[in-house]
Amino acid sequence: MREDVLYYIPLGGTAALAAVTALIASIGFLRTRNFRFDSLARAATETLLAFLAAGIVSGCFVIHSASGRWWTWDARLTAALVCWLLFATCLMLRQAVEEPSRRAAFAAVWTVFACLDVPLVVATAAWWKPGKALPIEWTWGRFGLLAAIAVVGGLFTVVRARQEEARRELDSRRRKAFES
Amino acid sequence: MSAVAVDGVWKFYGDYPALRDIRLEAAPGTCLALIGRNGAGKTTLLRIIAGFSRPGRGQVRIFGGEPRDTATRRQVGFLGHGISVYDELSAIENLTLYGRLYGLADPPGAARVWLERTGLARVANGLVREFSRGMRQRLAVARAFLHEPRVLLLDEPFTALDDKAIAVLSGLLREALAAGKTVVMSTHQLREALELASHVALLVRGQLAFHGASTPEMAADPGYVYARYGEG
Amino acid sequence: MGFFRQAGVIAAKDLRAELRTKEAINSSLAFALVILLMFSFAFDPLADTTREISGGLLWIVFAFAGTLVLNRSFARELPNDCLDGLIAAPVSGAALFLGKACASFLLVLGVQLVSLPVFGVFYNVPWTRQFPELLLVLVLGTWGLTVVGTISSALTVNIRLRELMLPMLTYPILFPALLGAMQLTAGLVAGNPIGPDEYGWLKMMVGFDVIYTAVSLALVETILVG
Numbered sequence: 001m002r003e004d005v006l007y008y009i010p011l012g013g014t015a016a017l018a019a020v021t022a023l024i025a026s027i028g029f030l031r032t033r034n035f036r037f038d039s040l041a042r043a044a045t046e047t048l049l050a051f052l053a054a055g056i057v058s059g060c061f062v063i064h065s066a067s068g069r070w071w072t073w074d075a076r077l078t079a080a081l082v083c084w085l086l087f088a089t090c091l092m093l094r095q096a097v098e099e100p101s102r103r104a105a106f107a108a109v110w111t112v113f114a115c116l117d118v119p120l121v122v123a124t125a126a127w128w129k130p131g132k133a134l135p136i137e138w139t140w141g142r143f144g145l146l147a148a149i150a151v152v153g154g155l156f157t158v159v160r161a162r163q164e165e166a167r168r169e170l171d172s173r174r175r176k177a178f179e180s
Numbered sequence: 181m182s183a184v185a186v187d188g189v190w191k192f193y194g195d196y197p198a199l200r201d202i203r204l205e206a207a208p209g210t211c212l213a214l215i216g217r218n219g220a221g222k223t224t225l226l227r228i229i230a231g232f233s234r235p236g237r238g239q240v241r242i243f244g245g246e247p248r249d250t251a252t253r254r255q256v257g258f259l260g261h262g263i264s265v266y267d268e269l270s271a272i273e274n275l276t277l278y279g280r281l282y283g284l285a286d287p288p289g290a291a292r293v294w295l296e297r298t299g300l301a302r303v304a305n306g307l308v309r310e311f312s313r314g315m316r317q318r319l320a321v322a323r324a325f326l327h328e329p330r331v332l333l334l335d336e337p338f339t340a341l342d343d344k345a346i347a348v349l350s351g352l353l354r355e356a357l358a359a360g361k362t363v364v365m366s367t368h369q370l371r372e373a374l375e376l377a378s379h380v381a382l383l384v385r386g387q388l389a390f391h392g393a394s395t396p397e398m399a400a401d402p403g404y405v406y407a408r409y410g411e412g
Numbered sequence: 413m414g415f416f417r418q419a420g421v422i423a424a425k426d427l428r429a430e431l432r433t434k435e436a437i438n439s440s441l442a443f444a445l446v447i448l449l450m451f452s453f454a455f456d457p458l459a460d461t462t463r464e465i466s467g468g469l470l471w472i473v474f475a476f477a478g479t480l481v482l483n484r485s486f487a488r489e490l491p492n493d494c495l496d497g498l499i500a501a502p503v504s505g506a507a508l509f510l511g512k513a514c515a516s517f518l519l520v521l522g523v524q525l526v527s528l529p530v531f532g533v534f535y536n537v538p539w540t541r542q543f544p545e546l547l548l549v550l551v552l553g554t555w556g557l558t559v560v561g562t563i564s565s566a567l568t569v570n571i572r573l574r575e576l577m578l579p580m581l582t583y584p585i586l587f588p589a590l591l592g593a594m595q596l597t598a599g600l601v602a603g604n605p606i607g608p609d610e611y612g613w614l615k616m617m618v619g620f621d622v623i624y625t626a627v628s629l630a631l632v633e634t635i636l637v638g
Contacts, residue, residue: 230500231499231500231637232496232499232500232637233637233638234637234638248637250502250503250504251502253500253501253502254502256500258496258497258500260493260496261493262492262493262494262496263492263493264492264493264494264496264497264500265492265494265497266425266429266492266494267491267492268428268429268432268433269425269428269429269432273428277421277425278497278501280421281418281421281498281501281502281503282501282502283502316492323497
């Protein structure tokens with residue numbers, strides 16, 4: 001089985017779906033200020049980071065088994081690493097803002113910025129390190145693998161979003177109790 | 181039309197309501213004192229009225245306009261906790277800058293007038309970083325009044341002012357009220373506020389506990405409002 | 413008052429304040445020279461291989477030194493709550509952002525134009541041979557750096573670890589623009605003009621600048637007012 005079909009595409013594809021989810025949720029928050037969108041955006045960002053990290057790490061193992069080196073600056077790995085940094089800074093930004101409404105608004109704005117950058121990063125990496133991507137023959141098995149990993153990512157996102165909702169509810173109750 | 185109308189305003193920090201269903205009005209030519217303990221929400225409400233943040237629910241109107249509209253902001257003067265003037269610029273440079281931003285016809289001319297009125301004419305070309313605390317406060321007052329606003333929003337204006345600055349500010353506020361302008365001020369200094377205020381709004385834990393005309397009992401005993409309507 | 417006039421007033425204010433104190437410019441210039449010096453220790457400045465990577469080294473210097481100027485962009489509004497004064501004024505967030513970006517752009521470009529001859533001397537590169545094209549790349553790359561840095565400055569002005577967060581936010585976003593600038597500059601400082609196969613990098617830099625200027629102008633009000 002080709003390693004890129006086994007690892008990169010399902011993991012990277014799930015990360016891409018998570019990025020789209022984060023983008024839509026962030027725009028949703030900016031328009032409605034409904035914190036459910038913020039919870040979804042945060043959860044999707046975490047899913048994206050987890051799956052992209054898994055893709056990068058598996059990529060390192062693939063490179064190592066082929067060439068003995070742990071890293072190469074090819075277009076895919078470079079783009080994946082930069083995209084991972086883009087969204088990691090979104091989470092860092094959340095940690096640095098105390099007030100919940102501002103935190104959600106800032107994270108939403110930066111997620112929009114990061115998502116706009118993704119196609120530019122991918123194109124730039126491809127120009128910088130042009131390589132010939134092997135054509136992929138899509139079979140039902142390969143679709144199934146992609147779908148299975150995407151479903152796992154989706155479940156992870158939903159669970160994290162609900163955890164975020166619960167944490168916010170707890171926070172609010174703690175504040176009310178403190179006041180009275 | 182009210183000068184300032186707050187209609188069903190809520191402000192949330194996350195899910196926690198810092199302001200709950202605030203409804204109040206200030207008619208043109210009146211002075212509304214927003215009072216309450218620390219953390220009651222006075223500054224939060226004032227900053228929403230001034231357009232620094234948006235309410236979670238409800239709306240604010242200043243002479244019928246949204247606080248963030250450019251036309252509305254031209255009619256509002258804000259004096260917050262900070263003096264909002266630049267240490268690296270001179271007094272006249274600061275006021276000329278704000279005069280330009282507020283679209284005045286003759287910014288340097290207006291700057292000179294207000295430096296004169298606040299007793300800073302002789303230090304017009306001095307850098308603000310060299311000013312004493314009292315001079316900086318008077319410059320802040322000049323900045324807030326520079327563009328002849330119809331509505332003045334003041335956040336604890338008498339706190340940390342020296343006697344000269346208090347006299348200047350009180351005089352300007354009396355003049356403004358006599359000219360039909362509207363003043364909304366949040367304050368801990370009940371005595372000074374109630375000398376000027378025609379109306380009082382008491383906030384208790386983000387809710388409006390009292391809103392109405394100030395009475396002789398309030399002016400005589402500033403603690404009366406808290407005892408009668410608040411937490412004591 | 414028109415949008416561009418307001419932006420001009422803000423830019424003039426920032427430039428006047430900075431030229432009076434020279435805090436950001438001096439530290440940025442000093443930092444640029446120190447990095448150039450340290451690179452000279454790390455890599456033999458006269459070796460051919462070093463000349464090949466000199467374009468990249470130059471933009472690392474510009475990016476790091478530029479951050480010191482960009483950090484000051486909204487941070488200069490913190491003392492005395494000056495940001496409140498600007499937000500209360502009838503100035504749109506977009507005009508405020510554009511004014512600050514223009515002022516920062518001129519300051520960063522100034523630092524770069526001073527650093528460039530020093531770089532040329534240390535690395536013995538014919539950087540003046542393609543100067544108009546080099547200036548174009550500097551302008552495009554610096555505008556991208558400035559726009560992203562200024563919006564990051566607005567975001568981080570009131571948060572914890574501001575000085576750390578601004579570069580952390582700015583550099584990953586800048587990857588496409590920085591890489592394009594490095595690729596083009598490498599050839600230009602060696603005295604080679606931009607070839608037809610490099611026009612794509614130029615277009616990408618223009619695209620990056622346009623996209624991020626537009627999005628920053630659209631979203632800055634949300635950051636400032638919430």
